[in-house]
Amino acid sequence: MFRWAAKEVSPTVVQAVYNAWEMERHHSGERHVYPDLIETLGKIKKEHPDxxxxxxxxxxxxxxxxxxxLAPLFDFCMSWEDDQAGRTQFFKELSDTESDAQLxxxxxxxxxxYKEIARTRSSFKAGTSIDDDDDDLDERVWIHVGDDLAYxxxxxxxxxxxxxxxxxADKYEQSARHRFSGKKLPSWSMNSKIELKNRKKMNDEAEGFVNKKVNYITGLPEAINEILEDA
Structure with a gap:
């Protein structure tokens, strides 16, 4: 049951509640991280030190x-919700997105x-010029790993x-990818019919752009190496 507040709530209280929620969200993520994920990411970093x-x-x-x-294994994070105020010319809600161009x-x-971090790393290497390294940055292979065909x-x-x-595989209980498969929707899904229609179209178009599919997290290093060998 919801009730209106009897009086105005201070913005500092609202922020404190939000901070507590966000902190617990990440603590919960740490409690439920896939057991083989940390070992797999560690293996990737060991095989590819740079x-x-x-x-x-x-x-x-x-x-x-x-x-x-996960923090020791990642170098940065970019969120769709970052700097929304400064992106008014092209920011759209995901539910309204209808093409790859908007993503x-x-x-x-x-x-x-990535380039910013790579240049910073290069600047610490003896005899390496940041400007000289720009061409090398463009030639490196970028591999994106995700569970969503469209996005x-x-x-x-x-x-x-x-x-x-x-x-x-089913053992991971990965429900998100079934939202737009045409099968029974997850109980938590709030997608509208229009969004489901748009996403199916985008998913179908993206299917041809998949370089590798992985069913088990431990298979990720092998998939990465195969892409690098073909690059």
Whole structure:
């Protein structure tokens, strides 16, 4: 049951409640992280010491805030909700998105962040000029890993990424990807009929841009290596 507040609530109280919610969200994420994920990401970083791993998310989840699990394995995080006020010219709610072009900005921002980090790393290497390293940055392989055909595969491919679709086995209880499969919707889904129609169209178009599919998290390093061998 909801009730209106008897008097105006201070913005500081609202912010405190939000901060508590966001903190617990990430604590909960740490308690429920897939057991084989940390080991797998660690293996990728060991096999590719110069790799830069970033998260691109459509919400407020941020692995950089998961101090005891994922934070040491990630270099940055880009959120769809970042700097909304400054993106009024092209920001759209995800439910209104109808094409890959409207998804490109977040991947372009992630790519810019990657280059910034890569240049900073290069500047610490003896005898390396940041300007001399720019051509090398453009030649490196960008691999985007995600579980959403339209947003992850379609959006990142439009910006030049190789893609890996995480179509995980049933043991992972991955319900999100079934939202637009035409099967029974997850109980928590709030997608409208229009959004379902748009997303099915985008999913169908993105299917052809999948470079690799992975059913088990432990298979991710092999998929990455196969893409790198073909690059």
């Amino acid at each position: 790799v830069i791993i970033g998260a691109v998310t459509d919400g407020k989840a941020n692995p950089m805030l998961m101090t005891f699990t 490109k900005w977040i991947y372009e921002s992630a790519l810019d962040k 992850d595969v379609g959006g990142s491919h439009a910006c030049g990424a190789k893609t890996i679709l995480m179509e995980l």
